[in-house]
Amino acid sequence: MDSTKNLPVAVIGAGPVGLAAAAHLLERGLEPLILEAGPSAGAAIEQWRHIRLFSPWRFNIDDAAVRLLEASGWEAPRPTAVPYGGELIDQYLTPLAALPEIASRLQTGARVLAITRQGLDKTHTRGRDTIPFVVRVEHDGGDIRDYPTAGVIDASGTWSNRNPLGTSGLAAVGEPAVASRISSPLPDVTGSDRGAFAARRVLVVGAGHSAANTLINLADLAKDEPDTRILWAIRGASAAKVYGGGDLDDLPARGQLGARLRRLVEAGTIELHTGFGIASLASTGGAVTVASVDGRTLEADVVVPCTGFRPDLNILRELRLNLDPAVEAPVELGPLIDPEFHSCGTVPPHGAALLAHPEKDFYIVGMKSYGRAPTFLLATGYEQVRSVAAALAGDREAADTVQLELPETGVCSTDAGTSCDVPAAVAVASESSCCAAAEPVLIGFPTGLSHGRSSQEKLAASLLSSPSSDKEESNA
Numbered sequence: 001m002d003s004t005k006n007l008p009v010a011v012i013g014a015g016p017v018g019l020a021a022a023a024h025l026l027e028r029g030l031e032p033l034i035l036e037a038g039p040s041a042g043a044a045i046e047q048w049r050h051i052r053l054f055s056p057w058r059f060n061i062d063d064a065a066v067r068l069l070e071a072s073g074w075e076a077p078r079p080t081a082v083p084y085g086g087e088l089i090d091q092y093l094t095p096l097a098a099l100p101e102i103a104s105r106l107q108t109g110a111r112v113l114a115i116t117r118q119g120l121d122k123t124h125t126r127g128r129d130t131i132p133f134v135v136r137v138e139h140d141g142g143d144i145r146d147y148p149t150a151g152v153i154d155a156s157g158t159w160s161n162r163n164p165l166g167t168s169g170l171a172a173v174g175e176p177a178v179a180s181r182i183s184s185p186l187p188d189v190t191g192s193d194r195g196a197f198a199a200r201r202v203l204v205v206g207a208g209h210s211a212a213n214t215l216i217n218l219a220d221l222a223k224d225e226p227d228t229r230i231l232w233a234i235r236g237a238s239a240a241k242v243y244g245g246g247d248l249d250d251l252p253a254r255g256q257l258g259a260r261l262r263r264l265v266e267a268g269t270i271e272l273h274t275g276f277g278i279a280s281l282a283s284t285g286g287a288v289t290v291a292s293v294d295g296r297t298l299e300a301d302v303v304v305p306c307t308g309f310r311p312d313l314n315i316l317r318e319l320r321l322n323l324d325p326a327v328e329a330p331v332e333l334g335p336l337i338d339p340e341f342h343s344c345g346t347v348p349p350h351g352a353a354l355l356a357h358p359e360k361d362f363y364i365v366g367m368k369s370y371g372r373a374p375t376f377l378l379a380t381g382y383e384q385v386r387s388v389a390a391a392l393a394g395d396r397e398a399a400d401t402v403q404l405e406l407p408e409t410g411v412c413s414t415d416a417g418t419s420c421d422v423p424a425a426v427a428v429a430s431e432s433s434c435c436a437a438a439e440p441v442l443i444g445f446p447t448g449l450s451h452g453r454s455s456q457e458k459l460a461a462s463l464l465s466s467p468s469s470d471k472e473e474s475n476a
């Protein structure tokens with residue numbers, strides 16, 4: 001970064017991973033410019049502050065951020081307690097963002113619209129690596145400004161870009177026309193949004209942590225409001241994966257959530273419709289009729305879209321990216337997290353080398369780095385930004401030595417004795433990382449995986465051949 005060394009590094013997003021990136025940059029003597037679209041740090045989590053996380057505090061806070069906080073007298077929450085989204089904001093993100101070191105470098109109400117290289121469009125190569133980036137920002141009130149920066153860390157998450165309800169990745173036929181009957185992905189059904197759900201027919205669509213949370217909260221609401229009817233539509237043939245690890249889950253909060261959901265379905269409180277890929281939605285006399293691709297229909301007053309998220313790549317249009325064609329994660333990372341082949345929360349720790357793009361000194365980190373895969377964990381993101389800050393500072397050795405302790409998350413199929421939800425070819429390779437005994441695993445190895453093979457092959461090869469696979473290292 002020689003010709004740009006007096007410029008800051010742009011950090012897009014003041015979520016947990018963006019703020020951690022800023023803390024690591026500061027430790028490296030680099031200057032962060034933190035650009036946050038929302039009114040405050042943690043603006044995306046603010047939308048789900050009523051939801052409890054599934055991982056305890058010890059996995060949710062970043063080491064460099066803690067060092068900054070503790071220097072100002074902050075006391076860490078109990079490491080084993082599992083916080084709500086609101087507690088993560090109030091007890092960690094807000095105090096962190098208020099520290100003078102961070103606050104003086106954080107602009108809120110600052111939405112990044114686009115990133116490019118100064119004076120160069122995407123097609124120009126000569127000198128590209130040594131020319132500053134330009135980050136175009138729209139500030140609240142409409143003022144648009146360009147900021148030259150030495151590097152860019154995109155930690156803007158995926159929250160504002162939910163997947164459509166349609167089963168083939170497009171909005172279902174009629175979906176935009178019934179938008180007023182579709183809620184946010186994680187409504188507060190027993191709190192501020194209660195009025196829209198009490199004594200209504202509510203259809204929850206999706207098979208992840210968000211769906212599980214919303215369904216359980218709706219069941220609580222139905223105790224007070226017995227006319228509330230809870231419908232649950234999933235595309236798959238079984239909800240086993242959502243039920244998760246139960247007692248075997250290394251994240252007990254997550255295990256308990258799944259077990260409770262299973263009981264509610266078995267008791268008939270929640271009406272589960274499997275194999276229900278959505279083809280169309282239509283407004284019918286104040287309600288919405290949701291039709292599946294095989295011709296079944298469900299009537300609901302409100303639809304909750306827990307269909308996951310996808311990265312907004314529009315702001316990156318002028319940059320040279322190398323993304324996995326399926327998952328839209330950095331190309332080396334995609335095969336390790338592709339939900340079709342790898343349903344586990346655990347992934348080998350990785351850093352700058354794996355996250356690099358042809359665009360030098362540009363990195364996507366945090367939730368957005370997982371593209372469309374839903375299994376991102378904060379602990380993974382914190383190791384990503386430690387490594388990226390080291391790489392931007394020119395400390396290649398620190399950047400390439402990645403080390404991380406991760407919990408088993410029970411995202412795998414967990415019926416005792418069954419294997420991971422992966423094809424047979426990779427099941428053996430995956431066993432140690434996702435279905436084995438629920439011990440936290442300490443993994444550390446230099447980054448860099450094989451090229452030029454299919455996602456499945458790469459996944460199997462990387463897990464089988466790594467001399468320091470998680471199974472071996474867990475004994476360390």
Ligand SMILES: Cc1cc2nc3c(=O)[nH]c(=O)nc-3n(C[C@H](O)[C@H](O)[C@H](O)COP(=O)(O)OP(=O)(O)OC[C@H]3O[C@@H](n4cnc5c(N)ncnc54)[C@H](O)[C@@H]3O)c2cc1C
Pocket residue numbers: 012013014015016017018035036037038041042043044045048051052053054055059060110111112113155156157158159160186209210315365366367368376377378379381
């Ligand atoms: C309900 C729920 C529960 C979860 N529970 C856990 C858990 O228990 N453990 C765990 O490890 N992970 C959990 N996750 C996953 C993940 O850790 C969180 O989504 C986390 O918030 C990701 O952090 P992030 O910083 O990458 O992104 P975000 O928290 O989404 O932050 C991104 C920030 O970027 C801002 N932004 C977006 N676009 C722009 C732009 N163009 N310009 C400027 N700013 C922008 C947003 O306003 C936001 O503040 C959970 C996720 C959800 C949704």
